[in-house]
Amino acid sequence: MQVAVITVGDELLVGEITDTNATWLCQRLAEQGASVGRVVTVPDDVDDIAATVADLHDGFDAVVVTGGLGPTHDDVTMAGVAAAFDRSLVEHPDAVAWLDGDSGYSYGDLAAGTADLPEGARCLPNPEGVAPGAVVEGVYVLPGVPDEMKAMFGSIAEEFDGEVSHVETVRADEPESALVDRIDAAQERFDVAVGSYPGETVRLKVRSTDPEAASAAAAWLRERVTRQR
Amino acid sequence: MQVAVITVGDELLVGEITDTNATWLCQRLAEQGASVGRVVTVPDDVDDIAATVADLHDGFDAVVVTGGLGPTHDDVTMAGVAAAFDRSLVEHPDAVAWLDGDSGYSYGDLAAGTADLPEGARCLPNPEGVAPGAVVEGVYVLPGVPDEMKAMFGSIAEEFDGEVSHVETVRADEPESALVDRIDAAQERFDVAVGSYPGETVRLKVRSTDPEAASAAAAWLRERVTRQR
Numbered sequence: 029m030q031v032a033v034i035t036v037g038d039e040l041l042v043g044e045i046t047d048t049n050a051t052w053l054c055q056r057l058a059e060q061g062a063s064v065g066r067v068v069t070v071p072d073d074v075d076d077i078a079a080t081v082a083d084l085h086d087g088f089d090a091v092v093v094t095g096g097l098g099p100t101h102d103d104v105t106m107a108g109v110a111a112a113f114d115r116s117l118v119e120h121p122d123a124v125a126w127l128d129g130d131s132g133y134s135y136g137d138l139a140a141g142t143a144d145l146p147e148g149a150r151c152l153p154n155p156e157g158v159a160p161g162a163v164v165e166g167v168y169v170l171p172g173v174p175d176e177m178k179a180m181f182g183s184i185a186e187e188f189d190g191e192v193s194h195v196e197t198v199r200a201d202e203p204e205s206a207l208v209d210r211i212d213a214a215q216e217r218f219d220v221a222v223g224s225y226p227g228e229t230v231r232l233k234v235r236s237t238d239p240e241a242a243s244a245a246a247a248w249l250r251e252r253v254t255r256q257r
Numbered sequence: 258m259q260v261a262v263i264t265v266g267d268e269l270l271v272g273e274i275t276d277t278n279a280t281w282l283c284q285r286l287a288e289q290g291a292s293v294g295r296v297v298t299v300p301d302d303v304d305d306i307a308a309t310v311a312d313l314h315d316g317f318d319a320v321v322v323t324g325g326l327g328p329t330h331d332d333v334t335m336a337g338v339a340a341a342f343d344r345s346l347v348e349h350p351d352a353v354a355w356l357d358g359d360s361g362y363s364y365g366d367l368a369a370g371t372a373d374l375p376e377g378a379r380c381l382p383n384p385e386g387v388a389p390g391a392v393v394e395g396v397y398v399l400p401g402v403p404d405e406m407k408a409m410f411g412s413i414a415e416e417f418d419g420e421v422s423h424v425e426t427v428r429a430d431e432p433e434s435a436l437v438d439r440i441d442a443a444q445e446r447f448d449v450a451v452g453s454y455p456g457e458t459v460r461l462k463v464r465s466t467d468p469e470a471a472s473a474a475a476a477w478l479r480e481r482v483t484r485q486r
Binding site for chain 1: 267268269270271272273274275276277279280281282283284285286287292293294295296297298299300301305327328329330331367368371402422424433434435436437440441452453454455462
């Protein structure tokens, strides 16, 4: 399953905060066996959100959007997702029912718009907050507050189940450029992909959906690289 | 100046590392007065890089790309940028001259491909490493190793000079949803944009290219919100 992640927020684009929600979602999606092919950060702007959602919906099996949910004026993610699919934003009966029932809030006391979701969406209750999420045509819309995002992702994680990629790490005390031939050879010999990441020690990450191929390739590489410690 | 940032790397898309290069670039570009409208993370794949560079080059005044430079097999960013503009990747005379001259390396000792840049590119020397950067049609290609990326950005920072946005922060101990009316009023009354960010205390970020408008609006808001500490 090929997935794209969209993180929404002006505060990300001015570097006020680091996008750790993206890191967390990429990790969790990989653990489920989904492959994240793109992460895009967009401003709190209906048109930007709508264009990006429409574009990634065309290219990926699923899209996970986080951030910009809630009743304040700069929370426009639901409007952007609705616009991407030419749907209206409507007071959603399931969101009203959840808010008046299990949410712990009283719908009448909440700001106008709290229950507004794209027409025909599946409502996702928020175990940690007041803003519900939604699913529309394979686009999953989650809050941006990390605890709320994580809890809501937990309720839908199994929808991303796929073949888990197994990763083995091999460390090498050689220049990255000197390792090219052995990396190529390992990739040809085994059904694996090998990435190399520089640092004090070069880390070679051997990936495969076949755990035996990953560990055979890693063992083969370990015998052939220089290791000082 | 509207800028997009592209970060390249499979390790970002599996959540192995957090994209602090994006945060740093967004901060520095904002300090120069440029406005970042999009951050996109792409895999180490020539076609993905080429398509994303071409797309963002159409929509933004400049694009800053970081990551995937160097001679190893998964460093394909230069090939992707070259493909985006239908240019060849060639042994670049300025890169060879820099590597053989000021770089501190000897070109003959380096891995093949170290001096390969898109044809006709401007070569950017790397003050902290061996892989040169490049500029092609407003697309700036920087290394992904943070120290190298930061040093190279320093050499081109002034090319992003623009009107700096001034930001004032106002803290409020009220629910975000209760503040909507005052936020709207401040935006109408002053030439500012106000973003609100939840947390233990709500932070209102007042932005304007006019520093007096930003501080007048912040003062106006501070008088009208509840603050407990």
